[in-house]
Amino acid sequence: MTLLTYKDRPVEIAPGETVLDALLRAGVEASYSCRSGNCQTCLHRAVEGTPPAESQKGLTDAQKALGFFLPCICEPTSPLVIAPPDDAGAAMEATVREITPLTDDVVRLRIETANFAYRSGQFLELIAGDDLRRHYSLASHPEEDPFLEMHIRLHPNGRMSRYVRETLVAGQKLHFAGPRGTCFYEGVDADQPLTLIGAGTGLAPLYGVLRDALRQGHRGPIRLYHGARERKGLYLTDELQALAKARANVEYIPATLDLGANVAALALEAEAPRAAHSAFFLCGDDALVNRLKRDLFMSGASLKAIRSDAFTPAA
Template structure:
């Protein structure tokens, strides 16, 4: 077996040579810059084998868990199969088993496919046709659910939304690819405060992370913040309130921008006000539109949060 394999291609690796040098010599297009393990331009992912610890210095716990490493300082001594960091994995056939409304403009899809390893909170690519594919986060848990669960907002002008509303019914065949993303629980300390903040269907990955944290026996306080434009957008509210009431360490905080809502307000401002006193100890997960995520990242960092303690997933219309 070759010491180094790029996707399915064996790559000759000389004794003491770095993975980056071997890839370059083999004609592989492998971007790089500093070549000293600092800039992370050359980042790749190990899909089989374990990268040497020194090749993962400076990476987040989530990146390490996914097998990311720095080829410019990686000198493997054991077989390693690698892929580019954005390689989504094989495209798999899948079947839509259920589609049901969660709110006036959000539907839940439950999709069945072949065994599909993932971590709750990651996202997949849903492929309706070769020219119609969108990314959606996973609300399901691989150890508890026999399906992939997605929460999809229906946008009147969105191509995937129109397809879902007009054509897709249980039994519809499609494809999925992935998973991707580092918005998952692994790397969080069991006693560490955990804050999950999102708006709209940004709840989907947060719901997956929450389920995973509880399944792993998380002992620290968990605060789930969910925001929406109006009260109708706060889907799963009853279920989440019941969960919070049944768990001493879980708190569910909801807010809608609609001033007539009984719990109106800006979820970002509310979360920041609540978190300011404990920002240095908390692990943060931020999910939603680009404006919300960027604002929360900036404000939490300015309040004292480490960027390594912040994981995020940015949503776009589809």
């Protein structure tokens, strides 16, 4: 096997040469800056093979688990197949298994496919046409569910919303690409307090992370905050209340604006005093996630202990 392959293209690499130098010599347009492993501009991902440990210095545990590495300081000694960090790979086909309402404007979409590896909390790119693609986080667990589950908000004038509402039916074929994202449990200390904060369909990845943490035997306290504008906007409440009742270390805290509870303010008030010792997962719209990241960091949380999945609406 070729020592270095970029996507499906063999790249010659000399002994002692870095991956970045080999890519540039081969005419690959690879971004770079410092060439010393500090700026992370040249970040790539190994889709096959294991990058040398020294080429992953400064990366998060989640990034390392996904095969990310720094080509500028990587001198491989075993075969690597690599791709740009945002390359979701080829589109795959899936079959719609179920579309069911969770609230007045949120549906659960479950699709089936074969031989697809992912981690709970990552996201997919759902493809409904060449010019209609949207990202949705996964609420399912790869070892517990025979399907991929997404929670999709149906916006009144949204093109994907209209497609899901008016076109998709059980048994239909569709395509997706991925997975992407580092918002998953890997790298969390099992005895560390784990805090999950989200609003709306930001619950989807948090539900996946929560289930994964419990499956992996997380021993520290786990608190899940879920916010919505109105009480009717909450969902999976029965499942989450059952988990909290069955597991002594799990607490479920719903918060709705119509009852005077803002999920960000509620979570920050409770979590700020213990922020320095906790791992955080934040999911929801940009404003919520950015506010929480800033305020938790100012309260003593390490940036490496904060993972986030910010939802940006399509134009």
